[in-house]
Amino acid sequence: MPDALKLYKAKRNFDITSEPAEGGVASTDALTFVIQKHWATRLHYDFRLELDGTMKSWAVPKGPSYDTHDKRMAVHVEDHPISYSDFEGTIPPKQYGAGKVIIWDKGTWEPIGDPHEGYRKGNLKFEIHGHKMHGRWVLVRMKGRGDDRQEPWLLIKENDEYARPAEEFSVVDEMPDSVKELPMPKRARGKVAALKAEAQSEAQSEEVRKPARKSAAKSATKAVSKTAASKAAAKPAAKTSRARKASVPGLPEGVKKAALPEKFTPELATLVDAPPPDPENWVFEVKFDGYRMLTRVENGQVRLITRNDNDWTDKLQPLQKELERIGLPDGWYDGEIVVHDENGKPNFGLLQLAFDGVRTADIVYFLFDAPYCNGYDLRDVPLVERRAALEQVLKEAKSDKVRFSAEFGTNPDELVLAACKIGLEGVIGKRRDSRYVERRSPEWIKLKCGLRQEFVIGGFTDPKGSRKGVGSLLLGTYDREGVLRYAGNVGSGFNHASLMDISERLEALRTDESPFPPRAVPGRQHHWVKPVLVAEVSFSEWTNTGSVRHPVFQGLRKDKPAKGITREEPRHIEDIDALKPHSAPTDEPVSPPPPGLHRKLPETLRVTNPDRVVDPSTGITKLDVIRYYALVGELMMEHLKRRPLTLVRAPSGIGAELVFQKHADVKKLPGVKQMDPALDPDNPPMLEIAGVEGILSVAQWNAIELHTQNAVAKSYETPDRIVFDLDPGEGVEWHQMQEAAQIMHAFLDELGLPAFLKTSGGKGLHVVVPIKPEYGWDTVKAFSQAIVRHLAATLPDRFAFKSGAKNRVGKIFIDYLRNGRGATTVSAWSARARPGMGISVPLEWDELMKLKSSTQWTVTNVHTRLDRGNDPWTGYAKAAKAVTKAMKILGFDE
Known part of the structure; x- marks a missing residue:
């Protein structure tokens, strides 16, 4: 329609701007809409509705609001071509509308009544189906203005199930990012049809290896599809939440096709001191008294992996054979192995006997999650939908040894009391809408009947009287600095067999050196052992001196390394509740997506x-x-x-x-x-x-x-780390930075020094070396300078020793000056005061070559990194090395 676009074209020079001059195809089945977030002279939102072959357009300065009382100004502007709906980029300076443009939302709209009549009369009502915009809205033209091309209209939310008070939810604040890469949203009826086609396709393409496997694989597809169908047909819930991005049309939001990873880390629960205040939003399960166990299934091959990535397949051959028999679909499955006593209660001691003897056939495997299943990554799917899919798979499997961990009940106070009465360890709570994260999470909590945790065995005492073996075990936990702190001793809970067994194990670990700090353990008649054995102990309370009161030995743990044992401190449930996403994820479409995810701010914090x-x-x-x-x-x-x-x-x-x-x-x-x-x-x-x-x-x-x-x-006068800031000079490309960091890493490794990597959030990379705090500032700075000097002398084409800009054109300056007294380095997770606001993020070394830049993560996209958190720096606190040996290797004379 040339006349409709005449004003649009007159305002733009298409030899300069990348905006489309015309084009686009009108929809045949549904009218489309787009909202573009536009940083022009002032930030505003361009609201465009397809009608009569063009995009009718309004500029909305404050953006839409779900509050029916908000009447948002919408200035009517020239029609745009339909092809403009795909435009995302930057309009060049001095061009009309110069500034950045992103596609903030897109989808389809349905007029309520005749849209031509409503547009002409200035009362256009419609229903909208986007990623962020949902429900009924109206555009109302205001009267009393003469310029019909800059008519003031109002954009108003109609009163429906999606409406939200402004003080509770701001869609522009909580959903700030682009949706360009997301597929067009589908209506619910379309989703059901697509879902059926997807399920049929999956069933037809499934390879039939053996009957049990075929049945379980079909169940997986059916279960995932069933949750999608019920969700598509259901009405939105009253409460809103963060939205998830579905990358497989017709399947639950959050699911995506994915290859099965070789390694997987389980989600861990956080110990809390009370039940949550909103139990209706939680699933509660029995806290099993056993070993956490992951199962990886691929092409019928089953591997059983502990939470610390130890392969126990050979130790659990009866269970492995049972899992192969029932033919679970390819995937990663999460659960707990237990052995029941004569009353049907999980018994940790019997589980240990099963490993020590030949009774592994008595082991029962309770599965409670399926983060990967049948070719899909389900980690972003809400917990209840993952569990529904898993339950359906296990119903088809029909196994007495592999069972589904069912919900225990809904009232956590009563559940904990009941669990304690029947002798269970406690209760696990999980947010119904939580996604699966590979770390400890506040969205999984544990409520224990009593105090019980793991301790490192650092020594023992002699038996007294008629007792054989050992008298008591000397217990300890590691603090944040990696020091084993004495936590008391345990002498009860043993029988003759366990005393003989542990005595034999301890004799093989005898040493003359105490693993505890000097004079930490009272008394003198102790025998020290290497701190490698882990005991699980129940007790009544912690004393003021940090020891356990009334301890009872429950057994040795073989699935947890001693170095990872710390004192478990329960979190206040109020703190955990404050850590939940601002709005919990539900099935309702109107919700803040990951980019808007944020923690609830303290009520006492006044933001000016x-x-x-x-x-x-x-x-x-x-x-x-x-x-x-x-x-x-x-x-x-x-x-x-x-x-x-x-x-x-x-x-x-x-x-x-x-x-x-x-x-x-x-x-x-x-x-x-x-x-x-x-x-x-x-x-x-x-x-x-x-x-x-x-x-x-x-x-x-x-x-x-x-x-x-x-x-x-x-220990302020003796630094405990060295920082090398790799700073690129003019002309240095990113791949050169990556190579330089690898060289730095290799050289530090030659010196026997540990090295941890992080982005700077600006242009460079930071290599951080934890050291023992034994030398003063001047010595540490001089040593770091000697390292940089050596690298610059060895590879003068890559590295500059002097910091001036003219000295490092095409080279990288490794800044050692950050190691002087009073010098500082930007902290990990700090934002940077630079355009784009990149952040400094801890990295694994094997991530380096996949990194696109040091500003890959910013304030606006940090949600894509939170699952990893500080995991890349696991072990940092205990990695510190003395530098004397490294100094000698380098030939450094302090």
């Missing part, structure tokens, strides 16, 4: 100027920054704790003057404290973040970056 734009290039606001730090706060504390802090504040945004802050009055900064003035007597006291509240306090104070020094307060 929340809408002030911090980064004009992205539109990120001060509130966005605070929400980001609420999201990563707990991850970040592992890198901030006990270290002197420096802040980079941006009171006027990152394009204006920045303020570097090392000292401050902390009275108005909850969670921030001043360090001992004696650490740096010539200056005001240094700052320290004491908890997540402190991170939020400084973010409210306009801090963007949080930097730390290379020493902790208790």
Whole structure:
């Protein structure tokens, strides 16, 4: 329609802008819509509805609102071609509408009544089906204006099941990102039809190896499809939640086709001190008294893997054969193995006897999750749908030895009481809508009947009287610094057989050196052993001195390494509740997706100027920054704790003057404290973040970056890490940075030094070396300088030793200056005060070559990395090495 696009074309120079001049095909079955988020002179949302071969368009400054009381201004602008619906990019400077454009939402719309009549009269009602926009809306033209091409209209949400109060939900705040890569949303009736076709296709293409396997595989497809069908037909729930992206049309949201990974890490539950306040949103199961066990099935081959990635297939051959017999579909299955006593109750001692003898046939395997099943990755599928699929598969399997872990009930207070009365260990709770994450999660909780946990055995005492074997076991747990702390002793719970068995094991581990700190264990007549055995012990309480009271030995654990045993501290359920996503995921389409996921902010935190734009290039606001730090706060504390802090504040945004802050009055900064003035007597006291509240306090104070020094307060004069900042000079490409980091890693390995990697969030990479705190600042800095000098001398075409810009054109400067007294490095998970607001993220070394840039993760897309969290740096606290040997290898003379 040339006349309809005349004004559109007149405003644009298509030799300069990448916007389409015309084109696009009108839909034959449904009218389309698009909403484009547009950072022009001011941020606004371009709302476009397909009608009569063009996109009727309105500019909505504040974007849509689900609150029926909000009447959002919508300025009527020129028609756009249908092809514009696919446009995402940047309109060049000095062109009409110059600025960044993303596709914020897309989908289809249905007019309510005659759309031509409604458009002409200025009362256009419609129902919309997008990723973010749902339900009934109306565009109403205001009267009294003369310019019909800039008519003021209002965009208003109609009162329906999707309506939400503005103070409860803001769709533009909580769903900020592009949907360009997502498929077009389908109506529910379309989903059911597509689902049936998908299920039939899966059933027809399934290879038939043997009858049991065929039956189970069909069940998997049917079960996944069944949950999708019921969800598509169901009405939206009253509560909203974060949305998930379905990548397989017709199947549950979150499911996607995926190859079966070789390795898998189970989700772990968090110990809490009370049931959750919203039990209706949780699934409760029995806490089994057994061993956590993962099963990997591929092409009929079954492997049984412990939670710490130990292959126990050979130890569990009867179970392996049973799993092969029932023919589970290819996948990863999560559960617990137990042995029941004569009363049908799981008994940990009998489970141990099953391993020690020949009674592994008595083992029963309770499955409670299926993160991968039948060619699909189900980790992003809500828990209840994963469990429904698993339950259907196991119904077809018909096995007494492999069972489904059913729901235990709905009232957690009564459940815990009942579990304790019948002698169970406790109850596990899981959020109904939670996705599966490969780490410890607050969305899985454990409620124990009594105190019970694992301890490392560090020694033993002699038996007294007629007792044989050992008198008691000396127990310990590792602290955050990797020191084995004495936790008391246990002498009850043994029988003759267990005493003889453990005595024999301990004799083989005897040593003259105590694994505990000096004088930690009272008394003198002790025998020390290498700290490799793990005992499970129940007890009544912890004493003030950190020992267990009334301990009872339950058995040895063979599925957990001693180095990973720490004191279990129950979390307050209120804290766990605060860690849940701002809106829990449900089946309702209107919900914040992963990009808008954030932690609930403390009610005591007053955010001033929340809408002030911090980064004009992205539109990120001060509130966005605070929400980001609420999201990563707990991850970040592992890198901030006990270290002197420096802040980079941006009171006027990152394009204006920045303020570097090392000292401050902390009275108005909850969670921030001043360090001992004696650490740096010539200056005001240094700052320290004491908890997540402190991170939020400084973010409210306009801090963007949080930097730390290379020493902790208790040993400030002896650094405990070395940092190498790989900083690219002009002309250096990213692949050169990757190669440089690999070279750095290899050289440090030659020196016998551990190395951990993270992005800088800017242009470079950080290599962090944990060391024993034994040398002073000057020595450590000089040693780091010697390493850089050696690399620069060995590979002068790659590395520059001098820092000036002219000295490193085409080269990489490895900045060793960050290792001096008072020098700082940006903390892991800190945002950067630069356009785009990249963040510093811990990495595995084998991820390096897949990395696209140091700004791969930003404040707006951090949700794509949260599942990994700090896992890439697992073992950092215990990896520190003395550097004396490395100094000698390098020929460094201190």
